[in-house]
Amino acid sequence: MSDDANRAAFLEIQARMIETTAKLKQVQNQMRTKETDKKRAYLTLEELRSLPENTNTYKSVGRTFILEPKSVLVNEQEQKFKDSEAAILSLQTSKEYLEKQITDVENNLRELLQQDPGLAHQIMSMS
Template sequence: MSAPPAPAAEPAEGAAPASWEAFKTAGNDFYKASKFESAVDSYTQAVECADIGEADKATIICNRAQCRLMLKDYEKAVEDANLVLAVQADNVKALFRRASALEALGKKEDALADFREVRRLQPAVTAAAAGIRRIESELKGGAGFVEAAKGGPRRKITKEEMMQLQELEERVRSVAQQLQVAKDRKQGAASGKRRLELTAEEMSRIPEGTKTYEAVGKMFVMTPLDEVKAHLADKVSAQEKRLKNFEASIEYLEKASKEADSNWMEMVNTIRKA
């Protein structure tokens, strides 16, 4: 491997600004660390770069919508999802995120329409199915009312019952959002692992005795080839562990999501039968 380029110097005054890719990467890193406000800032800087394409801009704005959901900034989440859907009408992530935000804002019918569209485009999205059941059940009872029994009279929901329903509904949304974060992180870890594996494959073709360098911060340090390979193997192993941890988290959250949805439906049915 030939000698690496010199370490990058600090940007000089008047230097070109960072690329949108750099801002996106920073945003992704903040998102993975659950620093959602910082992620929003980085994603915003990315989409404001003049050289970014429409498709990449839509992807980043969709990521920003998820961050705003996690921050419970539902109005802004809807705005971001709208921007994405204006250019990518079938973007399932944007539809689901808008549906979640609309439901949190109390715009049930609009949220229901989005959840149904998600199910039409991707029937396997179980969280959308849960959203449909949840909202249809609420709308069936009418604003502030539930059916006492099928075909029977209606009665007002008590204040205590309404508070319990709202708490359960918030739990459903919270778990769904945590599940989405875990899935996003798993996808990122899988991509990182694949990049490391490809690098390891390239390194395996380098003849023994070749001078190799390894990045240390902003510098490159000459490192024996065997050590570079060993370090890569360690990184691949670490990514595999991260993947397993994310898979375990996803399994747990999927169970928690089903439980939260079941608890909500049980509460609704209890009220109806009262």
């Protein structure tokens, strides 16, 4: 392979690595957000369940509070909890896929550097 072809291959691998790493960070942030939502729903649900059935409960809508039956609020929190769990599972699958892609890109880079040791010296002199 020529030097120009190796350089082009390196730049392509580098771009894929940067893109995949950014996507992985985004998925990890989304997972943290969903974990927080799940925990909040769980804690709210636990507090609601400890209340007697005839307790006045209110739902926050913007800056207003609306009187709602306890059962409605419990159902909403259960749904939020289930939705968060489903989203976390989906994001976990995405995370595993992206981690596999990063491993593949790293292997491609290793192969490229083993084929052309001079490329490693060029890369080091660039930085």
